[in-house]
Amino acid sequence: MKYLDLFSQRTTVRSYSDRTLSTADLDSLLKAASHAPTTGNMQLCTAVVTRERNEIELLAPYHFNQPCLHTAQAVITFCADVYRFERWCAVSNAKPDFRNLQSLLASFFDATIFAQQFCTLAELNGLGTCYLGTTTYNAAPIAKSLNLPEGVIPVLTVTVGYPAELTQTDAGRLPAEAVVHHSSYRHYTDSEICALYKEKESRPDSQQFIKDNNKETLAQVFTDIRYPGKTSDPFSVAFADFLNNAGFKGFESYSNE
Amino acid sequence: MKYLDLFSQRTTVRSYSDRTLSTADLDSLLKAASHAPTTGNMQLCTAVVTRERNEIELLAPYHFNQPCLHTAQAVITFCADVYRFERWCAVSNAKPDFRNLQSLLASFFDATIFAQQFCTLAELNGLGTCYLGTTTYNAAPIAKSLNLPEGVIPVLTVTVGYPAELTQTDAGRLPAEAVVHHSSYRHYTDSEICALYKEKESRPDSQQFIKDNNKETLAQVFTDIRYPGKTSDPFSVAFADFLNNAGFKGFESYSNE
Numbered sequence: 001m002k003y004l005d006l007f008s009q010r011t012t013v014r015s016y017s018d019r020t021l022s023t024a025d026l027d028s029l030l031k032a033a034s035h036a037p038t039t040g041n042m043q044l045c046t047a048v049v050t051r052e053r054n055e056i057e058l059l060a061p062y063h064f065n066q067p068c069l070h071t072a073q074a075v076i077t078f079c080a081d082v083y084r085f086e087r088w089c090a091v092s093n094a095k096p097d098f099r100n101l102q103s104l105l106a107s108f109f110d111a112t113i114f115a116q117q118f119c120t121l122a123e124l125n126g127l128g129t130c131y132l133g134t135t136t137y138n139a140a141p142i143a144k145s146l147n148l149p150e151g152v153i154p155v156l157t158v159t160v161g162y163p164a165e166l167t168q169t170d171a172g173r174l175p176a177e178a179v180v181h182h183s184s185y186r187h188y189t190d191s192e193i194c195a196l197y198k199e200k201e202s203r204p205d206s207q208q209f210i211k212d213n214n215k216e217t218l219a220q221v222f223t224d225i226r227y228p229g230k231t232s233d234p235f236s237v238a239f240a241d242f243l244n245n246a247g248f249k250g251f252e253s254y255s256n257e
Numbered sequence: 258m259k260y261l262d263l264f265s266q267r268t269t270v271r272s273y274s275d276r277t278l279s280t281a282d283l284d285s286l287l288k289a290a291s292h293a294p295t296t297g298n299m300q301l302c303t304a305v306v307t308r309e310r311n312e313i314e315l316l317a318p319y320h321f322n323q324p325c326l327h328t329a330q331a332v333i334t335f336c337a338d339v340y341r342f343e344r345w346c347a348v349s350n351a352k353p354d355f356r357n358l359q360s361l362l363a364s365f366f367d368a369t370i371f372a373q374q375f376c377t378l379a380e381l382n383g384l385g386t387c388y389l390g391t392t393t394y395n396a397a398p399i400a401k402s403l404n405l406p407e408g409v410i411p412v413l414t415v416t417v418g419y420p421a422e423l424t425q426t427d428a429g430r431l432p433a434e435a436v437v438h439h440s441s442y443r444h445y446t447d448s449e450i451c452a453l454y455k456e457k458e459s460r461p462d463s464q465q466f467i468k469d470n471n472k473e474t475l476a477q478v479f480t481d482i483r484y485p486g487k488t489s490d491p492f493s494v495a496f497a498d499f500l501n502n503a504g505f506k507g508f509e510s511y512s513n514e
Contacts, residue, residue, distance in 0.1 A: 003382065027433070028258045028261055032260075032264055034430065039388075040390065043436060047436060047437050048441065051439075087445055092454075092476030097480070106390060108369070109365075109390075117373065117377075133363060148442045171298060173295075173298075174291075174300055178341065180291065180304050182305075183307065185406060193344045193347075193348050196345075197345050219350075223353045226297060227297065227360065232354065233354075233506075
C-alpha cells in the first residue's frame with residue numbers, strides 16, 4: 001500500500017505566512033474538492049469563502065477569536081445545504097420534504113466530505129489548514145453574517161494559508177487498534193482502556209496540559225475544562241433552536257427543556 | 258495547484274473483482290486513515306470491519322441489499338463513538354457529559370472525516386469504494402449486529418474492493434459556482450437555479466432516469482421516488498429513537514409526534 005504517510009505526516013497549521021493564496025488557486029482547489037462523494041448525487045452542501053480581512057474579523061468572535069483566523073489567507077465555512085436543492089425543486093414542479101433528520105444527516109455528511117477533500121488537496125499543495133469546531137456553537141450568528149438562507153447550516157470552518165513555520169509535530173493519536181474493530185465491537189475492560197490511552201496520557205504535552213489546568217488526569221481536562229456539560233448544553237440548545245427555526249422537524253424538545 | 262484531478266477523476270465503484278484485499282493491507286489503510294483531523298483531538302469515531310461473507314450477508318438487508326455488498330472485499334461501518342472516550346473518563350476519575358447535540362455533531366464529523374480519509378487512501382491504491390447512505394436508516398439493527406455499546410452510532414458504511422471493471426463515468430456534478438459562494442450566500446433567482454442545474458438535467462442518464470420513473474422532471478424523481486417525506490420520516494423517527502435510547506438529550510420529540 002502506497003501513500004500511507006499522506007495523512008499520518010500531516011499536522012494542523014494554526015499560523016500562516018503572508019504568502020498570498022491567489023483567488024484563482026483557491027477556486028481551483030474548491031472546484032476540484034467539490035467533486036466529492038455525495039448522498040444520492042444531491043450535493044447538499046455549500047462552501048462560503050471569506051477573504052477580506054474585515055469580513056474575517058467579523059466572523060472571528062463567533063469562533064472565540066482563535067488565533068489561526070487572524071493570519072489565514074481565507075476562512076471557508078462549509079455548510080449543510082438543503083436550500084439550493086429545494087429551490088431547484090420549486091422551479092421543477094417538484095415538492096421536496098427535506099426538513100427532516102435523515103436529510104439533515106445526509107447534508108452534514110456531504111458538507112464534511114467536501115471540507116475534508118478540500119483540506120487534502122490544499123495540504124497536497126503545501127498549504128496548511130485548521131478546522132474550527134466552533135462553527136456549530138454559533139451557527140445562527142454565522143448564518144446571519146454570511147447571509148445564509150434558511151436551510152443552509154454552517155457546520156465546519158476551515159482556515160487556510162501557507163504555513164508560517166513547518167511544525168511537524170505528532171498529534172498524539174490513539175493506536176489504530178483503539179479505533180478499528182474486527183467483526184464486532186470489542187467491549188473494553190478497564191485495563192484495556194488504560195492501555196489504549198497510556199501513551200497519549202504520558203506524553204510531555206499531555207502532562208503539561210494537566211498541570212496547566214490544575215487537574216489530576218488528562219480526561220479531567222476534557223470533562224471539566226474543555227467540554228463540560230454546562231458549556232455544551234446551551235450551545236446544543238442554540239443549535240437545535242437554529243434547526244427548529246429553519247423548519248427541521250424534531251428539534252423542538254431541546255428548546256422546551 | 259497540483260493533484261486537481263485526484264477527486265474529479267474518481268467514480269463510485271459498485272462492483273468488485275475477486276482479487277483479494279489482504280487483511281494486512283486493509284489494516285494499513287485504516288491505520289493510516291485514522292490519523293485524521295478530529296474535534297479537540299478526541300477521536301470520537303470507530304471503524305468496524307466486516308469481512309466474512311456470512312457476516313456481510315447479515316448486514317446486507319439493513320442496506321436494502323445494495324449490489325455492491327455482495328462482491329465487496331470488506332464492508333466498513335464508520336461510527337460516531339462517544340463510548341470509548343467515556344470509558345476512558347470512567348477509569349480516569351473524570352465525569353463526562355457527552356450525550357448532547359454538540360458532542361454528537363463532533364462525533365459525526367470525526368467519523369465522516371475518518372471515512373473519507375480511508376476512501377482517499379484506498380482509491381490512491383487502486384481500490385474502489387462505495388458509500389452506503391442507508392446506515393442511519395437502520396442504525397439500531399446495525400448496532401445490534403455489530404455488538405455496538407450504547408454511545409456508538411453507525412453513520413456511514415463503505416464497501417471496498419478492487420474494481421470489477423474500470424468505469425470512468427462522469428458523476429454529473431453541479432458546476433463549482435453552484436456550491437461555492439464568495440463573501441456571502443448568493444440568493445438565487447429562478448433563472449439562476451435553472452441555469453445551474455441545466456447541464457445535470459439534460460444528461461442522457463438523467464433523461465432516462467425521468468422516463469424510467471414516469472416523471473416530468475428530474476427533481477420529481479428525487480422528491481417523489483427516491484427521497485419522499487413519507488419514506489424519510491419513519492427513518493428519522495427511528496434514528497432519533499436510537500439516539501434517545503442511548504441517552505442523547507433532546508431527541509424525545511421525534512418519538513412523541
